[in-house]
Amino acid sequence: MVVRLLAARLAGMIVTLLISSFVVYSAVYLAPGSPIATLTGGRPLPAETLQEIEKSYNLDKPFLERYAIWLGDAVRGDFGQSIAFRQDVGPLIVDRAQNSALLVAYAGLLTLGLGISLGAVAAMRGGRLETGIVVLGAVGLAIPSFVAALLLIYLFGVELAWFPIFGAGEGIADKLYHLTLPAIALAIATVAYVSRITRSAIATEKNREHVETARSRGLTERVIVRRHVLRNAAIPITTVATVTVASLIAGAVVVEFAFSIDGLGSYLVSSVTNKDFAAVQAICLILVAVFVVLSTAVDLLYAQLDPRIGLARGRR
């Protein structure tokens, strides 16, 4: 049953990946004007170069075949040539992926750690503390990452000068130092969101009737909270929290731009500005693929945590 569930999820993931990659690839051909003009971004290029591009993009072949070739190459790590940099996109991406991954991981840890503990504290303690966390969360949820970024730059970069405000630094310690403000800016809204979900999940589980059963049996409050309230609340919390962390992948684009971090996101933005389509396609494909893979992992995790879902789906 578990194997069938796994197979179904993986099949779904592959279909989604195919559709997304098709969207990413075909988008370029939706642009007004000839594909070659789009691909070169209207740059005046010598005839041989144009021919070369036409050949490397297989513009003489039918559309679906072109797509298949592109996807096949992409899977092997060949994303074509960057027109702006005049070199392969692959290595350009690899250079920048590390910074992005580090930023997302940093912000992800903040989201999970702070979000879940704030929400849990609010739900368990109640009173003024809960009100405070709820109010802060509502405000945090309304602060876009780029606004937070500039506020942090102003406060901790310019006024207090505690943190660097440009780039991603060198070496792991320096990188973490450089990425602290960006990670906070990226995580403010997600921390708020996860804490809200956590709080309401625990509040809901606390009032379940089976918790009354546990209490009627004379179990200690600690055992009731751990075995029944938190264990059950963990299901929605894990699902939402991990999906939220996955959403940081797209959010990182804006924060990288705000802090001038040399990552995939700022590379994507500059590629769009430079009309460097090979890079745009490659980065979009990678970001979407990571997001889809993570979402599938969340689904499987959910099935693992909730016996009802796992079995019901496996049986179907």
Added chain:
Amino acid sequence: MTALLEIEGLSVTLPVTGEQRQVIHDVSLTIGPGQAHGLVGESGSGKSMTARAIMRLLPPGAQVQGAIRFDGNDVMALNRGALRRYRGSDVAMIFQDPRSHTNPVRTIGDFMTEALCRNRGMSKRAALQRAVDLLDEVFVDDPERRLRQYPHELSGGLLQRVMISAALAVEPRLIIADEPTTALDVTNQAEVMAILDEQRRERGLAMLFITHDLDLAAAVCDRTSVMYAGSVVEAQAAERLHESPRHPYSAALSKARPSIDASVERLPAVGGRPLSAFEAPSGCAFADRCPFCQQRCIDEAPALRELEQAMVRCHFAEELKETLAGDFEETMREHA
């Protein structure tokens, strides 16, 4: 008689939108060791709240007056540890809806052994063996497999048998069964009831049996109290209450003959809807639905008084004795 459970003048108020509302008013009852006591009434009459008061499971903000004594000890005064021991080994509760009262993400085995392992320090293995034996006794097939399953894989009737055996597992002295068959489908009701009744008698356990079905209470209980609007309106030996009710409300209940679909808690023979305690007027709470209502009933609240081995809360219990024993459905219908 040394009472096992003694409730004296219990009143409970609950906070509802800022004000304290009366849900139980001056309830007294006594259960001796091994005795089964039925608590009968419509929804909202306060019977489930009474059960929760005994377990000290009232919602936060509830205010309690009166005394609840178990084995002579004041339940309301128990400290945290004593309360846990009281809940863990003296009293066990069986809830109405086994589906929502079992944790959906824990196995049946977990559910059945939790209290034994956590409260008694029994080893998981010994507890599981005990669970297997108990499931066997309540006629659950293949108990070992059941223990590995989750609540959603079991039918309601099966789950309620699990609930019963989990309650028996801790060897309590009193079982509180809160409408244990109401949430089940008809085919399972009789069976589950029979199992509960048999197990209780075999073990000599006392039971507080909450139901809206007077017939059922008469069948399994020694004594029955009828509740209306948060108060006990009549109490006497179960058989006798069934046959010769002294209070018009009990009479209506016994005439009502709940249909096969026991989830219908209406009184077809009496018009109007049941009142909650906080809505109760200054006179008799049943007055506006009572076919025998007089001016006195509206003006003056009757007290619970003794009448030929019965306790009854009605001004005209003596006068109505004959009428209530006979067929008075006509009167009732006219009134409705």
Added chain:
Amino acid sequence: MSTLILSRRLGFRKGSAPGLGVLGWSSAAFLGLVALTAVFAPLIAPQDPLQINLADAHFAPGSEYLLGSDSNGRDILSRVIVGSRTSLLGPLAVVAIAAALGSTIAIGSAWIGGKFDQVVVRVVDAWFSFPGILLAILAVAVFGPGLVAPVIALAISYIPYSARVTRSAAIRERELPYIEALQVQGFSAWRICSRHLLPNLTPLIVAQATVAFGYAMVDLAAISFLGLGVQPPTPDWGLMVSQGKNGILQGYPQEALFAGLAIVLTVLSFNILGDRISRFYQERG
């Protein structure tokens, strides 16, 4: 007409307390004020938002410039006021398109049911996997910077949110006996859906759209912040935050600060209002 119905549904009945609570109504009032500001922006703005006056660059908030001036000496207050237009119009378009298409899909799917419904659910699930902001960036890459491409892209990626919420409610509503009664009376599916089902789902759709408005505003502002949306010199809150970065580095935070504040307050109000509307809807059952 529809606002009247809505306000009645939200508790403006005679004798009953307003259903949105103090916070809900004050958010609604604030948003009404912002909307009025956007409509009458040119009349309200104290100065020309495009008037460059390099000698007045980076004025602190004061009597001359109420909220200070930006790096080109333009009045920040006027730019925030006029900037409300693009900042509100974009998300409004996103939400309107997404709600219209999303609820059409949802009601159609719920009505037809069966295999069709299952396929729709699968497609909607897969739809979620393309983050809206990425689709918007991709759209800009293809069609060039501006508001139109990102608005359409975001609208497309917001459809599944609207569809998912509306579908489950539509399925519940479809089970109600009055629908069957209408069918027995021989009303067409179209008429039942448009005259009965849709109006009953409207509060829910409005609640969902209200919350989505806040998110759409953040996403579109982010696109402008990246330089891919609204182009200078047009004032826009997201773009102002971006242009304010240089000021911040030089110690003049006012432009980014006030534009950012405008975004935060508006989004906060939309979140609160959406939350209150859906809570009210749920309580009403």
